[in-house]
Amino acid sequence: MSDAENSGFIAKMIGPKKRWRAYRARAKALPGNYRTAVEAIERYLMHFVPTDADSNASMFEDLADLFEQAVADGTPIRGIVGQDPVEFADAFAQNYSEGGAYVPASARKRLTDDIERAANEKTGD
Template sequence: MSDAENSGFISKVIGPKKRWRAYRARVKELPESYRTAVGSIERYLMHFVPTDADSNAAMFEDLADLFEQAAASGTPIREIVGEDPVEFVDAFAQNYSEGGYVPARARKQLADDLTHAEDEVA
């Protein structure tokens, strides 16, 4: 893949670089357990094929909004994602994309990571 093709692919996955950097700065300001949870969700979301860069950027921005509000109100991570974090993230992603195939390993990793993030709070 050439640099131009790679750059086009990356911007399709994360959206415009300026919006991605702003999103990452917001996530960096979250408390550690929320930051861990968002990172896990973010990795999982990278398996979905975005419909367009703006939709994908909006998805990550909305994810940051959700966790910023939860952190501000002290909402536990498990209350955000429910008992099945994979189901939560799949439903969340469907609002922005037609989705893609997510390997079982990625599903298990997401569930394990969010359990770990939840344990950080306790």
């Protein structure tokens, strides 16, 4: 592998990792209930939405943007995800994935339960 090819390969491997770490830091900085909601959506998307590394990084960065803006605006979690968090997550993912994925009922229920818990928590750290 030439130096140019090697540096491109390294950039592809490190780039998404740096972006992932930056996203995780942003998610961790959210107030507790928003962080709970983001983590629930993240878990759902990671397991059931097929994407490449760049799309994955963009998807999670946009998720962080959305929740950071909601915190700044005082938008409640239900104001972001609506009454059906699975529908929200599936619609959100369609922007980053070409195909749908089979999502087991248990994963849909877990996301719904996690968002319900987060929506009912008081905002805080």
